[in-house]
Amino acid sequence: MNSQSGMAIKAEGLTRKFGNFVAVDSIDLNVPKATIYGFLGPNGCGKSTTIRMLCGLLSVSAGRAEVLGLDVSKSAEQLRTRIGYMTQKFSLYEDLTTEENLQFMGQVYSLGAGKLRRRISQLLDTYSLFKLKDRRAGSMSGGQRQRLALAAATLHEPDLLFLDEPTSAVDPENRREFWEKLFDLCDQGTSILVSTHYMDEAERCHRLAILESGQLRAEGEPLVLMEQMGAHVIELEAENLRVLKTRLLDIDKIKSAAQQGLRLRVLVDRSIENPVTYIQQALGSSLTCNVVHPSLEDVFVTVTNGERQ
Ligand SMILES: Nc1ncnc2c1ncn2[C@@H]1O[C@H](COP(=O)(O)OP(=O)(O)O)[C@@H](O)[C@H]1O
Numbered sequence: 001m002n003s004q005s006g007m008a009i010k011a012e013g014l015t016r017k018f019g020n021f022v023a024v025d026s027i028d029l030n031v032p033k034a035t036i037y038g039f040l041g042p043n044g045c046g047k048s049t050t051i052r053m054l055c056g057l058l059s060v061s062a063g064r065a066e067v068l069g070l071d072v073s074k075s076a077e078q079l080r081t082r083i084g085y086m087t088q089k090f091s092l093y094e095d096l097t098t099e100e101n102l103q104f105m106g107q108v109y110s111l112g113a114g115k116l117r118r119r120i121s122q123l124l125d126t127y128s129l130f131k132l133k134d135r136r137a138g139s140m141s142g143g144q145r146q147r148l149a150l151a152a153a154t155l156h157e158p159d160l161l162f163l164d165e166p167t168s169a170v171d172p173e174n175r176r177e178f179w180e181k182l183f184d185l186c187d188q189g190t191s192i193l194v195s196t197h198y199m200d201e202a203e204r205c206h207r208l209a210i211l212e213s214g215q216l217r218a219e220g221e222p223l224v225l226m227e228q229m230g231a232h233v234i235e236l237e238a239e240n241l242r243v244l245k246t247r248l249l250d251i252d253k254i255k256s257a258a259q260q261g262l263r264l265r266v267l268v269d270r271s272i273e274n275p276v277t278y279i280q281q282a283l284g285s286s287l288t289c290n291v292v293h294p295s296l297e298d299v300f301v302t303v304t305n306g307e308r309q
């Protein structure tokens with residue numbers, strides 16, 4: 001693999017087994033530098049396991065990964081100072097204050113006293129933590145803790161940041177602000193890999209990988225994935241949506257049907273040339289059907305096996 005390739009992460013056949021169970025199944029990855037790259041997938045699909053291998057914290061069962069030009073299996077210690085990792089659960093000390101937590105992290109990363117003081121002061125400002133500097137982490141809200149966790153993960157100015165489901169305990173407004181901070185970091189040259197199971201978050205990423213059962217199901221820019229999706233999306237308006245939905249799912253080439261408010265959103269296989277006529281012929285010609293633009297959720301349903309559960 002070529003480390004001069006402009007890739008922050010390159011993985012080939014990356015695999016992790018726990019006993020006979022394959023948690024991550026031969027994943028290939030190319031994550032460009034200075035972009036926000038998403039891992040989208042349901043609980044248990046292997047997001048955290050992949051991230052832990054890429055951080056050099058978990059050994060690789062097969063395949064290989066190069067992170068910032070370093071082989072994760074051989075250079076984990078060198079890698080440690082160049083990456084930041086925000087774990088899925090809050091992993092700072094609840095009994096320490098904001099400032100104490102940052103000081104502690106500074107010691108972990110062996111930052112000199114002057115540099116540490118400067119960075120803490122910058123971070124308190126960047127993440128609006130100044131008023132909270134003497135507050136114990138345990139008594140802060142989800143959004144405040146998350147800002148502190150991001151400050152701690154970026155204290156040593158890493159080139160690459162791993163964020164594992166960073167906004168699962170945060171309300172929508174704080175999530176928006178958090179993402180603005182991620183784009184600021186990216187703009188300054190930091191590469192970011194973020195895992196999520198929220199579609200709206202995945203849509204914000206420059207590129208993303210859709211994972212299911214440890215396997216890579218799709219990869220690319222969100223808009224391109226939507227454009228190239230292997231299904232038509234039809235919105236159907238009618239009175240008895242629950243009954244129609246059951247009937248639709250019995251029809252060949254209907255990949256999924258899900259209610260959204262007063263409409264059913266139906267995915268019809270691309271091999272059907274005229275999906276509106278196809279549905280009307282099956283269910284009655286008086287039905288109101290419209291072809292609409294795909295969303296990332298439609299892409300997700302199309303490339304995974306979750307649609308008929
Ligand atoms: N230490 C472990 N021992 C056994 N199984 C594990 C271990 N860690 C994760 N797994 C299993 O691997 C799969 C992927 O887990 P994980 O990577 O945590 O998924 P995600 O982060 O996408 O929710 C799950 O089925 C999980 O139960």
Ligand SMILES: [Mg+2]
Pocket residue numbers: 044047048049088164165
């Ligand atoms: Mg996880």
